[in-house]
Amino acid sequence: MILAMIIGMSLVTMIPRVIPAFVVDKLRFPNWLNRLLNAIPYAALGALIFPGIMNVIPDKPYVGLIGGIVAIILAYFGLHVIYVLVGSIVTVFLFTL
Incomplete structure (x- = not known):
């Protein structure tokens, strides 16, 4: 029972992470959306780092x-x-x- 739960949880976690790796290459986003998506990592880093700095x-x-x-x-x-x-x-x- 526990092994089935572990396998089920790993599949539920793995599937949403693996599917975008195969789908994103086929999608074409507008330029404004690409710029927005490229800025997200910097915004996330700022939100994580600034409270630590303070x-x-x-x-x-x-x-x-x-x-x-x-x-x-x-x-x-x-x-x-x-x-x-x-x-x-x-x-x-x-x-x-």
Whole structure:
């Protein structure tokens, strides 16, 4: 019984994830919809990252903001994501000393 439930749950989870991989290539969206869909990952990242930036140190939200600004500046110059992360981490570390 438990094995049947596990297999059923895995199928119910897998099917909605696999079908779009085969269908999306055949669909043609208008340009405005393509731009909207391409912007969604950035909006989702912003919604996930910003609250974390504000709560790096609960008593000092400016430390997270400064680290976020440093990350934005480093990313603007086109640095690799590892350098952006290390730069923002070092900045937050230096402001917490």
